[in-house]
Amino acid sequence: MQNQKFSFELITQNDKARLGKISTPKGVIDTPAFMPVGTQGTVKGIFPDDILKTGTQIILGNTYHLLLRPGIDILKKFNGLHKFMNWNKPILTDSGGYQIMSLSNFNKIDKDIGAVFKSHIDGKKIILSPEKSIQVQKSINSDIIMVLDECPKLTNDKKILSRAIDVSKHWAERCKIEFGHDNSKALFGIVQGGLFKDLREESIKNLVNIGFDGYAMGGLAVGESQSEMFKILSEATNFLPKSKPRYLMGVGTPSDILGAVYYGIDMFDCVLPTRSGRTGLAFTWQGKINLKNSKYQKDTLPLDESCQLKGLNQYSKGYLNHLIKSNEMMASMLISLHNINFYQQFMSEIRKNIRSGTFTTFYKKYIDYFN
Amino acid sequence: MQNQKFSFELITQNDKARLGKISTPKGVIDTPAFMPVGTQGTVKGIFPDDILKTGTQIILGNTYHLLLRPGIDILKKFNGLHKFMNWNKPILTDSGGYQIMSLSNFNKIDKDIGAVFKSHIDGKKIILSPEKSIQVQKSINSDIIMVLDECPKLTNDKKILSRAIDVSKHWAERCKIEFGHDNSKALFGIVQGGLFKDLREESIKNLVNIGFDGYAMGGLAVGESQSEMFKILSEATNFLPKSKPRYLMGVGTPSDILGAVYYGIDMFDCVLPTRSGRTGLAFTWQGKINLKNSKYQKDTLPLDESCQLKGLNQYSKGYLNHLIKSNEMMASMLISLHNINFYQQFMSEIRKNIRSGTFTTFYKKYIDYFN
Numbered sequence: 001m002q003n004q005k006f007s008f009e010l011i012t013q014n015d016k017a018r019l020g021k022i023s024t025p026k027g028v029i030d031t032p033a034f035m036p037v038g039t040q041g042t043v044k045g046i047f048p049d050d051i052l053k054t055g056t057q058i059i060l061g062n063t064y065h066l067l068l069r070p071g072i073d074i075l076k077k078f079n080g081l082h083k084f085m086n087w088n089k090p091i092l093t094d095s096g097g098y099q100i101m102s103l104s105n106f107n108k109i110d111k112d113i114g115a116v117f118k119s120h121i122d123g124k125k126i127i128l129s130p131e132k133s134i135q136v137q138k139s140i141n142s143d144i145i146m147v148l149d150e151c152p153k154l155t156n157d158k159k160i161l162s163r164a165i166d167v168s169k170h171w172a173e174r175c176k177i178e179f180g181h182d183n184s185k186a187l188f189g190i191v192q193g194g195l196f197k198d199l200r201e202e203s204i205k206n207l208v209n210i211g212f213d214g215y216a217m218g219g220l221a222v223g224e225s226q227s228e229m230f231k232i233l234s235e236a237t238n239f240l241p242k243s244k245p246r247y248l249m250g251v252g253t254p255s256d257i258l259g260a261v262y263y264g265i266d267m268f269d270c271v272l273p274t275r276s277g278r279t280g281l282a283f284t285w286q287g288k289i290n291l292k293n294s295k296y297q298k299d300t301l302p303l304d305e306s307c308q309l310k311g312l313n314q315y316s317k318g319y320l321n322h323l324i325k326s327n328e329m330m331a332s333m334l335i336s337l338h339n340i341n342f343y344q345q346f347m348s349e350i351r352k353n354i355r356s357g358t359f360t361t362f363y364k365k366y367i368d369y370f371n
Numbered sequence: 372m373q374n375q376k377f378s379f380e381l382i383t384q385n386d387k388a389r390l391g392k393i394s395t396p397k398g399v400i401d402t403p404a405f406m407p408v409g410t411q412g413t414v415k416g417i418f419p420d421d422i423l424k425t426g427t428q429i430i431l432g433n434t435y436h437l438l439l440r441p442g443i444d445i446l447k448k449f450n451g452l453h454k455f456m457n458w459n460k461p462i463l464t465d466s467g468g469y470q471i472m473s474l475s476n477f478n479k480i481d482k483d484i485g486a487v488f489k490s491h492i493d494g495k496k497i498i499l500s501p502e503k504s505i506q507v508q509k510s511i512n513s514d515i516i517m518v519l520d521e522c523p524k525l526t527n528d529k530k531i532l533s534r535a536i537d538v539s540k541h542w543a544e545r546c547k548i549e550f551g552h553d554n555s556k557a558l559f560g561i562v563q564g565g566l567f568k569d570l571r572e573e574s575i576k577n578l579v580n581i582g583f584d585g586y587a588m589g590g591l592a593v594g595e596s597q598s599e600m601f602k603i604l605s606e607a608t609n610f611l612p613k614s615k616p617r618y619l620m621g622v623g624t625p626s627d628i629l630g631a632v633y634y635g636i637d638m639f640d641c642v643l644p645t646r647s648g649r650t651g652l653a654f655t656w657q658g659k660i661n662l663k664n665s666k667y668q669k670d671t672l673p674l675d676e677s678c679q680l681k682g683l684n685q686y687s688k689g690y691l692n693h694l695i696k697s698n699e700m701m702a703s704m705l706i707s708l709h710n711i712n713f714y715q716q717f718m719s720e721i722r723k724n725i726r727s728g729t730f731t732t733f734y735k736k737y738i739d740y741f742n
Contacts, residue, residue, distance in 0.1 A: 040699060041690070041697075042697075042699050044699065045700045045701070045704070047681065048682075049681065049682060069697060070668070074668060074689065077669050078687070078690075084689075086685040086686055086690075297445060298444075298445060298448050300448065300449060310418065311419075311457060315457055316449070316455070318445065318448070319449075322411075322440065322441045323411075323412070326411040328413050328415065329413075329415055329416045330413040333418065333704070
């Protein structure tokens with residue numbers, strides 16, 4: 001019988017690196033975990049049953065996109081996103097804050113009202129209040145719900161970052177109230193504060209005072225260097241409660257993930273494996289491979305000879321090169337599936353190494369491997 | 372043990388409609404058969420293992436496209452198209468004639484030399500002689516090879532059509548010589564003659580004199596009406612030998628196929644199910660469905676509730692409508708797979724009905740159904 005409550009168990013640690021397990025009514029998530037991104041109700045180019053075969057235990061949906069299309073009425077009609085897109089395992093949804101900052105044509109943050117923006121699809125004015133964000137995520141029937149936060153663009157301006165922490169704290173309180181009591185789902189807070197240790201500490205204290213089921217690091221992977229990101233993670237994770245899962249939003253390359261696990265992060269999401277799949281870039285145990293390169297034209301070897309998933313080892317690099325040049329959908333389909341599968345293999349190796357106490361060796365071997 | 376020789380067995384007939392079986396070293400093809408089109412070494416948007424699950428026993432590759440990209444050298448390096456694209460069942464290749472007429476920027480037909488044209492990719496001048504066409508198809512390692520023919524655009528000009536028959540006869544002889552003796556493969560002749568019974572008869576006599584393993588009707592589905600096509604098929608099939616498979620090139624809708632089977636055709640290929648898949652048009656037992664239409668937005672039912680293939684019955688019309696509007700690849704992937712599966716179900720019903728002697732009833736029920 002599956003656990004009917006959301007819970008997190010910290011199994012073991014190697015220094016700061018954590019092995020854990022999240023239980024939800026829709027399934028277990030072994031951490032450190034990677035969540036493929038299904039922005040508009042589909043992980044681009046991968047059938048749900050094939051995603052499952054990669055070992056993926058949870059995917060991410062985007063509240064901003066799903067609110068605009070198909071919209072709440074249709075999501076409610078289908079009893080949420082799981083049934084709509086034929087994915088029966090856990091789903092985490094972001095709150096929409098990041099997309100409002102990065103995608104919408106116009107946006108204004110009003111502490112009392114919420115985020116006011118124009119849809120990038122039809123220009124319609126939309127108000128996303130903290131309460132509305134939670135309501136939309138409940139319509140999606142998301143298993144892990146994120147609070148609405150203000151996510152400033154990369155900046156060193158402490159005033160802007162402080163104001164964002166203040167707004168985010170206020171909104172987090174309102175989200176918590178709107179979320180109410182539902183222990184089948186989880187509500188995560190989002191830490192802001194840019195690259196400043198003191199601001200991150202302040203933001204974490206605010207959120208821990210309110211009390212959440214997990215804590216996300218927001219406002220990273222927005223243009224800072226990898227070493228800047230690792231530095232603030234190494235500092236900020238010290239302030240996070242050990243008993244709750246920690247999620248680094250929008251990250252990243254295999255190296256980014258490895259470093260963040262080293263500093264104590266449990267969960268990740270990123271479009272990189274699928275977006276790279278669509279541009280011909282493959283991640284492998286031999287490093288990154290740009291399959292567009294003509295040197296692969298006559299290469300009869302597959303990306304990974306040992307990979308049995310959907311017969312992926314039957315497709316040569318030469319064939320993938322041909323498909324990319326011919327603008328064939330099959331290129332995206334095969335390389336995206338390979339990349340998600342590689343990411344999940346990589347996460348599995350991370351977990352194995354933490355379990356066996358060898359994570360630091362693994363970390364040192366691969367930390368510069370995929371750059 | 373599989374048959375190591377190409378052969379055709381005519382099992383039974385309902386009036387002119389034929390049930391048959393083609394044996395090849397790579398597998399059996401039950402006829403009437405539909406061949407999905409894999410123009411550039413991939414059936415657009417469908418994994419080979421999923422194509423197999425639709426009951427597809429043979430696919431088509433395009434000599435013109437494969438000659439231009441990846442080119443003969445690479446096809447030889449990979450020992451042909453089967454291994455290159457991971458499809459281990461039979462492949463039929465067209466000769467390139469039709470694409471030279473319809474796609475290339477410039478073309479000239481020279482009876483003695485062959486077809487002279489400029490690549491639609493890089494403008495390079497290429498000469499495709501009858502001998503070269505066979506050589507390319509052998510590099511592809513095609514199981515059913517087509518002769519190079521001159522395929523005129525839709526015309527009522529008997530002079531043009533007669534000249535094409537004359538050129539095609541000459542080229543067919545050269546193709547037969549170049550093909551040589553290889554009973555593991557088949558060489559099919561291509562009948563021309565537009566909508567004229569006497570010209571079709573002349574063209575067939577020319578080809579039967581040379582002697583081929585099968586006969587294709589070319590120069591149809593080029594703009595004539597369905598009734599014009601059915602009329603010339605009903606006349607021309609009388610001149611074709613009963614002991615050889617008959618292939619109607621580039622056809623068509625389910626109704627087109629049904630009518631052609633009624634007049635004695637055994638094999639078909641068409642881009643329609645996959646091309647329609649990419650534009651949101653689905654073929655079902657309830658008729659054609661344009662999934663772009665907003666009336667499907669809240670439709671919670673699948674295209675076919677009984678379809679278990681890859682869980683296709685778990686995807687609602689509402690979800691497909693959302694994917695199309697969102698320009699998601701998954702729309703093409705799901706609808707193309709559904710359409711190929713429907714086409715193969717349709718062919719299977721045609722075969723069942725011929726076997727049980729009820730084909731005429733089936734024909735009358737569905738002949739106007741998909742228009």
